[in-house]
Amino acid sequence: MSVKVTIDGIAIEVEPGTTILNAARQIGGDIVPPAMCYYSKLKDSGGKCRTCLVKVSKGSEKDPRPMPKLVASCRTTVMDGMEVQNITSPEVIEARKGIVEMLLVNHPLDCPICDQAGECHLQDLGFEHGAVKTRYEFDRRTFEKIDIGDKIQLHMTRCILCYRCVFVANQLTDHRYHGILNRGDHSEISTYIQHAVDNDFSGNVIDVCPVGALTDKTFRFKNRVWFTKPVEAHRDCDHPNCNGKVTLWYKGEEVLRVTARKDVYGEVEDFICNTCRFDKKKTSDWVIDGPRHVSHKSVISANHYDFIPLPVVKSNPVLIEANKEQFERETRL
Ligand code: SF4
Numbered sequence: 001m002s003v004k005v006t007i008d009g010i011a012i013e014v015e016p017g018t019t020i021l022n023a024a025r026q027i028g029g030d031i032v033p034p035a036m037c038y039y040s041k042l043k044d045s046g047g048k049c050r051t052c053l054v055k056v057s058k059g060s061e062k063d064p065r066p067m068p069k070l071v072a073s074c075r076t077t078v079m080d081g082m083e084v085q086n087i088t089s090p091e092v093i094e095a096r097k098g099i100v101e102m103l104l105v106n107h108p109l110d111c112p113i114c115d116q117a118g119e120c121h122l123q124d125l126g127f128e129h130g131a132v133k134t135r136y137e138f139d140r141r142t143f144e145k146i147d148i149g150d151k152i153q154l155h156m157t158r159c160i161l162c163y164r165c166v167f168v169a170n171q172l173t174d175h176r177y178h179g180i181l182n183r184g185d186h187s188e189i190s191t192y193i194q195h196a197v198d199n200d201f202s203g204n205v206i207d208v209c210p211v212g213a214l215t216d217k218t219f220r221f222k223n224r225v226w227f228t229k230p231v232e233a234h235r236d237c238d239h240p241n242c243n244g245k246v247t248l249w250y251k252g253e254e255v256l257r258v259t260a261r262k263d264v265y266g267e268v269e270d271f272i273c274n275t276c277r278f279d280k281k282k283t284s285d286w287v288i289d290g291p292r293h294v295s296h297k298s299v300i301s302a303n304h305y306d307f308i309p310l311p312v313v314k315s316n317p318v319l320i321e322a323n324k325e326q327f328e329r330e331t332r333l
């Protein structure tokens with residue numbers, strides 16, 4: 001038995017227990033709420049960042065009352081007959097602007113020197129919803145520098161406390177040496193008595209981090225991502241949990257970095273082991289599959305990603321009107 005949910009005027013039938021966010025992903029296009037902490041491959045992720053807020057204007061067929069507050073779509077399951085507004089609700093767009101402003105309160109605006117620039121979900125959100133000026137007058141948070149090993153670089157000031165890296169360490173590796181310590185605005189990613197984060201799958205924290213808090217030390221400052229050439233490749237990896245399917249990022253003949261392959265929502269398709277990621281940087285290590293085609297749109301992705309037209313918004317004048325500002329920005333990308 002399936003349940004019917006309508007999101008921004010588009011109806012879809014989904015399995016009971018599906019979240020609003022995943023129902024929206026089944027429709028696809030512009031009506032999919034952004035997600036900074038939810039990660040479909042990581043159990044229990046979501047519910048931390050509030051970027052996926054939506055308005056439930058009708059609770060269900062049985063109880064049509066609207067929900068009193070905006071809800072996190074990654075944590076709210078659909079009910080039969082539910083009606084949801086995302087980009088058709090000015091209230092949601094306004095709230096999202098507020099969330100972006102809050103995420104940026106302590107986040108340094110160091111995109112020009114950050115290795116994540118061009119692939120950063122916060123940069124994209126800031127571009128779509130951010131205010132031009134900050135209203136924040138206090139000093140931003142600063143942290144003692146912590147060295148978490150020779151492969152992964154931690155910039156705590158950029159962390160938005162999404163917990164994805166903690167879930168990676170819990171769910172993919174044998175031992176978790178890092179976590180979020182302290183509470184409130186003292187919360188920080190840290191390692192227990194300065195353990196290096198080092199095990200077969202630890203490099204995946206780099207791929208899941210939505211911002212530049214965890215970056216690849218072996219790629220650090222080597223190049224801007226938009227000057228590199230992404231190519232899909234695979235190898236016969238002997239690690240039982242790694243299928244060896246990766247993206248190689250070339251500059252000329254040189255492989256500058258290796259990452260897992262990512263989908264349209266910026267999530268990795270399959271997690272990869274550290275040997276594939278850090279130790280196989282020669283073309284001869286790989287069988288090349290061809291150029292990378294990813295539809296993920298980003299601030300600086302013009303040369304790398306296929307632009308898939310946004311079918312829902314483009315074909316619906318009401319949606320265009322409802323979210324003109326965002327639509328205009330997206331068509332400029
Ligand atoms: S370091 Fe990155 S992945 Fe980990 S909690 Fe912070 S933002 Fe999330």
Ligand code: FES
Nearest residue numbers: 038047049050074
């Ligand atoms: S993606 Fe839903 S709260 Fe972060």
